[in-house]
Amino acid sequence: MEYTGTGRVKTALLLFALTGLLAGIAFYFAGNSSLATIAWFVGVLPVLLALLLDILHSLWRGEVGLDIVAALSMTAALLFDETLAAAVVAVMYSGGTFLESFAEGRARREMHALLSRVPRAATRHKNGSLEDVPLDAIKPGDLLLIRQGDVVPVDGFVVSQAAFLDTSALTGESLPTRLSQGATAMSGSTNAGAPFDLSATHLAQDSTYAGIVRLVEEAQRSKAPMARLADRWSLGFLALTVTIAFAAWWFTGDPIRAVAVLVVATPCPLILAVPVALVAGLSRAAHFGVLIKGAAPLEAMARIRTLILDKTGTLTDGRPQIVSIDTYGGRDEDDILRLAASLDQASKHPVAQAIVAAAKQRDLVLPVPSQVTEIAGEGVTGRVEGHMVIVGGDTFVAQRVGRISGGPLALMQGSVLVAVALDGVMAGHLVMADPLRKGAGAMLAGLRREGIARILLATGDRAEVAERVTKGLGLDGLHAGLTPDQKVSLVLAERNNGPVMMVGDGVNDAPALAAADVGVAMGARGAAASAEAADVVLLVDRIDRLGPGIEIARRSRRIAVESVVAGIGLSVAGMIAAAFGYLTPVEGALLQEVIDVAVILNALRALRITPRDPMALRAA
Structure with missing residues (x-):
């Protein structure tokens, strides 16, 4: 069931049906039964018309749902002048679809956040100056300036001597990558180092990031829709309802009995219990993040x-962390970390920031460095407490102070080795990795x-x-x-x-x-x-x-199924009673309301679901 229109239309239909029901009741008790009948009829009509449109759309797609039972009950009640019963059914039905719409929300939102991350403009070199141009104006061969923190707008190759890019959002590689001159830079990666020049090789629409956007949109369009839980029960319940209603009319000759059967059969336990249980499950899951x-x-x-x-x-x-510290010359691990972190306070490099964070976790006091010089993607030099300190890649530091006898320990695959030199001597190595x-x-x-x-x-x-x-x-x-x-x-x-x-x-x-x-x-x-x-x-x-x-999803669905089974069982009992003449259409509608309340109360048990995982419970 689609139930034609947006959430606003569903809200309007519910308010219209509810207003008609309450107005009709007021007129009835005021002694004006004619106006009461008109109010109930007017309240039902928009809901019924919207429902019929949905049924036609569903049948066109080859789908049969429980909507047919609700449409039959409202139509039959209006035809045989049981307008109050029709109004009650209209309120129940529109209320159920409103709840379902609320539960689903915007399950498939537009990709505006993804698209907004794509730069709308780029900085291009032209005649010795810089100009900001729209993304669509970039052509292969254009020379672009990529500032620190910028997202690379199009695919291209590095013209500068080097570039330092964070490609984690594209490749899953947690540690930034150094690209040498002539290397290919993918659009969507972020400049984590000094500004560099990029020569565009593709149009924006043909670049890596734009391709990912298209992949997402295509995947969403091709995703198989999930059938509603209620619709999976629909065909059998529809056949049973029509059989009992037809038999009641055929054997008694009284069409009102068939109307009563249809009113009792209005599948509100399915329409109401399922969304209520699932909405409760959504709320409970949100409580646990x-x-x-x-x-x-x-x-x-x-x-x-x-x-x-x-x-x-x-x-x-997803963030590099220090997994071990190798020291030389009897130096203390904390001392090596403190000196390295003090110098790295002057760098925005992700590895440098991770070293600073590790030092702060150990409550180390970090003095302010001086005379700092940074070579983007390579390392940092400067003075800390009067000492000349060098922090960077092993090759970068070794070229300046030489290697220690024996060299660093063998690295684990996927690790990064950060060398630390003090006053011209290799002092230690920080081994960093992205741990489990x-x-x-x-x-x-x-x-x-x-x-x-x-x-x-x-x-x-x-x-x-x-x-x-x-x-x-x-x-x-x-x-x-x-x-x-x-x-x-x-x-x-x-x-x-x-x-x-x-x-x-x-x-x-x-x-x-x-x-x-x-x-x-x-x-x-x-x-x-x-x-x-x-x-x-x-x-x-x-x-x-x-x-x-x-766990919450599975238990919520189980509660929804339990509510449906109990509600349908009670509805079938009511249908049989109506077929034998023990219930009028209005009484059947009221009985259905009692069944609805019972199944809703049962469905609300999903609000009290507590996961078996004690860690999740303590952290909630």
Whole structure:
């Protein structure tokens, strides 16, 4: 069921039906039954017309839903002058569709955040000066200036001696990359170093970032729609309702009995109980930092069988951290870290900022450096407390002070070695890496307990890095070096094993998030593109919230099904009573209201769902 129009139209129809019902009741008790009948009729008519349009659209697509029962009950009640019963049904039905619309919200929002990240203008060299030009005006061969912090607007090659780019949003590589002169720079990456010149090789519309945007849009359009839980019960209930109503009329010759059967059969337990339980589940999940963008994603989340995880920023923290410190000449680790961090306070380099953060975590006092000189992407020199300090890549520092006897320890794959020299002598090495998030193994084990059969890793990072980071996690598959379109292909291929959930945080993950049955974005620090493309956003930077989110989704859906089964059972009993003449249409409508209240109260139990994970409960 689409229920024609926007949320505003649904709200207007509910208000119209409710106003008609209340006005008719007021006229009736004022002794003017004619005006009461007119008010009830007028309140029903817009709801019925909108409903008939939806039915025609559904039938055109070959779909049969519960809307037909509601339309039959309202139409029959109006034809046989049971306008009060028709008004009650109209209010119940429009109320249910309004709740469903509220539950779904804007489950598939436009990609405005992704598009807004694309630069609208660029700085171009022209005749010895600089000019700002629209993105569409850039042509291959144009020379562009990329300032520090700028997003590279188009694909091109580096003209300057070097460039230092953060490509994590595109490739998943957590550590910035140094590009030498002539190297290719991808649009969508961020300049993390000094300004550099770029020679454009593509039009903006043909560049890497624009291609990712198109991938996201195509994936969203091709995504298989999820059938509503209520519609999966519709055909059997419709056949049973029509059979009982026809039999009551056929054997008694009284059409009012058929009307009463149809009124009692109005599928409000399905229309109301499902969205109420799911809305309650959405609210409960948000309490634990899991934002689910509507009832359909929550339903899909409850049936997930395969989980595909990105590495950087998802399984790992996405920020380089110090994993060990090697010192020489008997120096203290904290002293080496303090000197390096003091000098790095003058640098915006991500690795430098990570060193400063590590020193502050150890409560080290960092003096202000002086005479600082930085070579972008290479290292920093300066004075700290009267000492000449050099911090940077091992080669950069070794060229200035020589190597220590024995050299640095062998590096783990995917690690970065930061050398520290003091007064012309190599003093130590800081080994940095992007480690696995704490509790990742326990989180994956918990997801398997929740029914996830397959857990895969899909990353744009190198295979050796991914293998080292995920060693011992017991993954069912590891796919490294993937481009955005290859991630989409993996998601589509895994659908053969059941509904697929994809978790990621970068721009390169956005197409796969859009293509998956459920896309989950790390919203706290992830790219806006992934948050827009996803169905679920983890509002806190904690992957361990995924387990409670899935548990809440499954228990909410279970409560919805329980409410539906109980409500339909009571409705069938009421239909049989109406067929035997024990209920009039108005009494049937009131009985249906009692059933509605009962199933809604049961559905609201979803508000009290408490995840079994005690860590999630304590952190909520």
